[in-house]
Amino acid sequence: MTTLDRIGTIIYFGQNEALKDWIILDPQWIKDALCNVLDSDRIKEGIFDVRDFSLIWGKYSNDEHQKLMQLLLAYELAYLQKDKRGNKQYIIPSMLNKTPIPFPNHLSTPDVQIRFTYQPFIPAGTVSKLMVRLHQYIYNDLKWKNNLVLHHPETNTYAHIYEQSKMQQVYIHLFGENVSPLYILIYQELKQINTNLKNARFIKHLDFEVEAFNDGEWDHLKILQKYKVPQFCFLWETNHFIKTEKIFDTLEQIKTLIASNKLEQALDELLAMADDNHKNELTLLKARYIKLEEDTRIDIISSENARLERNKITNSILKLIERLSLNA
Numbered sequence: 001m002t003t004l005d006r007i008g009t010i011i012y013f014g015q016n017e018a019l020k021d022w023i024i025l026d027p028q029w030i031k032d033a034l035c036n037v038l039d040s041d042r043i044k045e046g047i048f049d050v051r052d053f054s055l056i057w058g059k060y061s062n063d064e065h066q067k068l069m070q071l072l073l074a075y076e077l078a079y080l081q082k083d084k085r086g087n088k089q090y091i092i093p094s095m096l097n098k099t100p101i102p103f104p105n106h107l108s109t110p111d112v113q114i115r116f117t118y119q120p121f122i123p124a125g126t127v128s129k130l131m132v133r134l135h136q137y138i139y140n141d142l143k144w145k146n147n148l149v150l151h152h153p154e155t156n157t158y159a160h161i162y163e164q165s166k167m168q169q170v171y172i173h174l175f176g177e178n179v180s181p182l183y184i185l186i187y188q189e190l191k192q193i194n195t196n197l198k199n200a201r202f203i204k205h206l207d208f209e210v211e212a213f214n215d216g217e218w219d220h221l222k223i224l225q226k227y228k229v230p231q232f233c234f235l236w237e238t239n240h241f242i243k244t245e246k247i248f249d250t251l252e253q254i255k256t257l258i259a260s261n262k263l264e265q266a267l268d269e270l271l272a273m274a275d276d277n278h279k280n281e282l283t284l285l286k287a288r289y290i291k292l293e294e295d296t297r298i299d300i301i302s303s304e305n306a307r308l309e310r311n312k313i314t315n316s317i318l319k320l321i322e323r324l325s326l327n328a
Contacts, residue, residue, distance in 0.1 A: 018070040033057065033068050034077070038094065046096035047089050048078060076132045077125075091135070093128035096145045103142070107149065107158055110173035112231065113213035114183070116190065118168045120205065123197050126170060126190070127163040133189045152182040159186060170208070180234040187238060210235060247273070251321050258314060263289055266317060270324075278320065285320075289313050 011027050013019035024030050037048065040056050053065040060068065069090065072078040078090045123129075131138070131148045139158060142149035146163040157176030164171065172186060194206050210221040212232050219229075225236045250273055257266040267286045274282055292309050295301040301309075 013071075013074050016070070016074050019067065019074060022067055030068075030071065033060065033064075034072065034075075037072065037092070038077070043092065043095050046092045046094075048072075048092055049089055050087075076129045079132045079135045081135065093131040093143070093148075094125055094145070096143060098145045100147065101142050101144055103149075103160075104140075107160065107175055110160070110175055111177075112174040112179055114172040114174065114235075115211045115213070115218060116170045116172070116208040117211065118170070118206070118208045122163070122165055122168040122170070123193060123206070124165075126165075126193060127161060129193050130161065130186070130189055133193075134185070137185075150182065150186070152185070155179070155181050157182045159183075161186065180238060183234065184238050248325065251325055254321060255318075258317060263310070263313060263317070264293075270317070270320070274324070278324070281320065285313055285316055 011024035011030055013022070036056050037043065040052075042052055042055060053062075053069070057065050057068060069078075072090065072092070073080065077094065078092045080088060080090055083089050118126075127146050127148065131143060134148075134150060137150040137152065139149045139151035146165070148161055150159045150161065152158070155176065155178045157174065157179045159175070159179075159182050160173040162171050163169070170190065172183070174183060176182075190208070194208075197203060198206050211218045212221070212224055212235065213219075214224065214229060214232065221232075221235055224232045250269065254266045254269050257263075257269065264286070267282060267289060271279060271282050271286070288309070292301070292306060292313070296306050
């Protein structure tokens with residue numbers, strides 16, 4: 001069903017607790033239901049109230065209302081919050097007003113300006129999805145269409161993020177001294193939005209280049225790093241941090257494969273990420289494993305010797321993972 005979902009034959013959210021028992025055989029039915037919301041004149045300032053469900057989705061049942069709302073959340077088209085009276089309301093970022101909200105005085109001049117230029121295209125609603133993902137950090141409700149202001153309480157730093165879709169760019173204006181944690185948060189979420197789209201739609205390449213505004217012009221990250229411009233050092237330090245985190249996550253996933261007795265898959269994953277110094281060792285380990293499987297299949301090795309050889313290969317893989325972790 002996951003494959004059918006990815007190619008658009010059905011719609012299925014198997015990993016979503018609220019939707020895993022719901023399989024939509026006609027994707028057009030869902031598109032029509034969601035368009036009823038996104039094209040509705042009843043939704044003002046992006047607020048979709050529970051009381052609007054029956055008015056906008058009049059031909060659907062109450063149970064379908066709840067499922068459709070869960071779909072809006074799952075597609076990251078909306079997020080849930082409570083109004084001043086504690087009542088539930090849903091915010092749809094793409095339907096927010098276009099009129100900018102005045103900034104407070106302490107956010108008049110950014111300390112750092114960053115620009116992400118997307119290639120080959122910018123996913124539709126990138127900043128809207130970012131708003132959904134990071135809505136808990138929105139500062140004083142400062143949000144309007146394709147714009148939001150975030151506050152990172154631990155570092156007391158701020159970010160104004162906005163999208164220029166025609167230029168395929170997202171801009172990040174950072175305010176404060178220790179902006180690195182907030183930047184990492186934004187960077188990782190934007191990367192994840194890209195990754196989710198690539199996985200869902202079989203897109204091979206989708207990425208963005210990082211630039212910073214320096215002495216009146218936009219400089220590429222590589223140029224800033226080459227000349228070690230001090231106020232932007234957190235940018236390449238961030239890249240190193242994120243790459244290191246990704247390596248650790250991958251190694252943990254490989255350990256899970258090993259624990260599930262999926263040695264060949266674990267070896268393939270290691271070969272895909274290893275440098276040249278380790279690939280020879282991994283190639284030899286994989287050759288040993290393939291031989292072990294073949295010898296076991298044709299019954300020319302005893303079960304005890306097969307068990308011992310499997311344990312030796314497993315231990316060698318685990319030791320290699322340990323070395324990779326130390327080098328990360």
